Amino acid sequence: MTYQEVLENARKTIKNCKACPECNGLGCGGTMPGPGSKGGGAHENWKAWRNIRLNIDTFAPNTNVDTTFRLFGSEFSMPLMTGPIGTLLQYSDTDVTVDFNDGVMKAAKEHGIINCFGDGLAPQTVPGALASIEKYGVASVPVLNPMPNESIIRTMEAVEKSSAFAVAVVVDSAGLGIWNKLGSGGMGSKTVDDLKLLKSHTKKPFIVKGIMTARAAELALEAGADAVIVSNHGGRVLADAPATAAVLPEIVKAVDKRAVVIVDGGIRSGGDIFKALALGADAALICRPFATTWFGGGSEGVGVYIEKLHKELVEAMYMCGARSLADIRPDMIRFKHSQLER
Numbered sequence: 001m002t003y004q005e006v007l008e009n010a011r012k013t014i015k016n017c018k019a020c021p022e023c024n025g026l027g028c029g030g031t032m033p034g035p036g037s038k039g040g041g042a043h044e045n046w047k048a049w050r051n052i053r054l055n056i057d058t059f060a061p062n063t064n065v066d067t068t069f070r071l072f073g074s075e076f077s078m079p080l081m082t083g084p085i086g087t088l089l090q091y092s093d094t095d096v097t098v099d100f101n102d103g104v105m106k107a108a109k110e111h112g113i114i115n116c117f118g119d120g121l122a123p124q125t126v127p128g129a130l131a132s133i134e135k136y137g138v139a140s141v142p143v144l145n146p147m148p149n150e151s152i153i154r155t156m157e158a159v160e161k162s163s164a165f166a167v168a169v170v171v172d173s174a175g176l177g178i179w180n181k182l183g184s185g186g187m188g189s190k191t192v193d194d195l196k197l198l199k200s201h202t203k204k205p206f207i208v209k210g211i212m213t214a215r216a217a218e219l220a221l222e223a224g225a226d227a228v229i230v231s232n233h234g235g236r237v238l239a240d241a242p243a244t245a246a247v248l249p250e251i252v253k254a255v256d257k258r259a260v261v262i263v264d265g266g267i268r269s270g271g272d273i274f275k276a277l278a279l280g281a282d283a284a285l286i287c288r289p290f291a292t293t294w295f296g297g298g299s300e301g302v303g304v305y306i307e308k309l310h311k312e313l314v315e316a317m318y319m320c321g322a323r324s325l326a327d328i329r330p331d332m333i334r335f336k337h338s339q340l341e342r
């Protein structure tokens, strides 16, 4: 199966998504519910990466490129995580979330990358995902919505008994809960004390997702975060938020290597993953394209996309003179700034 075939297949089965040649937030526009975003936020994220170019500089030993990524004592094929989607009802009339998580986890394991899954609202989602973790032995991270603490702790107890790789809380989902506490199952904002309490209920690495300012990064670290995910939820929680690429450097500076920094939002190619690392991230997370490729080819379709990303990352590293992730430097990228570069 080629990547083009995966997209063509997806167009026949997916809802609310046009499986565009490039998932740039335009086809779905400002549509929510659905996979879109508020106020074009998904497109803003995507556009920011397009404004960064790769500097060709091939002066380097003619040796193989090594994309090996190490996190919390484990080794992965590249610095990539598949993103959490709480419910696939955004893409389908029937709830296929458990099957989606299973298929993406299978592909993640086969291709040596990390998976994340969302806790959604359906009761079968977390047990289904935890069963898939054991089935494949995949490094997988449950990303828990900011429900009342007692509810998160209950889920964490089940997660703790599983082989989950780490546990994450997504603080920006507060933006999904603001207008309809009931409809969103009671999601809301968290304090440093809330996060400290939640962290005390796990021995696994603790990740905070939804960080968009240096202040929030500082507070996540104060709460004990081992990693932060720079994310605006794909533009789904607030219109006019900045692109994640724009805020990444200041957050990297604030974190100052005290925790792992992961970034998501509009990252679509191996070249984009390279740009994220050049801006100081340790790894990238990609979400929507994994839904599209799963609808287009199940776990095989997801695998086709992961292979494409890996090939592009290797090419970007080779052509910019990096032979390992540690070689990737800020001067290997360039920002478009003149008429000539439009």
Ligand SMILES: Cc1cc2nc3c(=O)[nH]c(=O)nc-3n(C[C@H](O)[C@H](O)[C@H](O)COP(=O)(O)O)c2cc1C
Pocket (backbone or CB within 6 Å): 034, 035, 036, 042, 045, 083, 084, 085, 086, 087, 090, 118, 119, 120, 143, 170, 209, 231, 232, 233, 234, 235, 236, 264, 265, 266, 267, 285, 286, 287, 288, 289
């Ligand atoms: C339909 C949909 C559902 C999502 N559900 C969740 C979720 O349950 N938990 C979460 O942390 N993020 C959720 N996200 C956000 C993604 O994980 C990710 O942060 C965001 O989409 C940015 O990545 P992308 O531009 O590669 O899609 C969701 C995104 C979409 C499009």
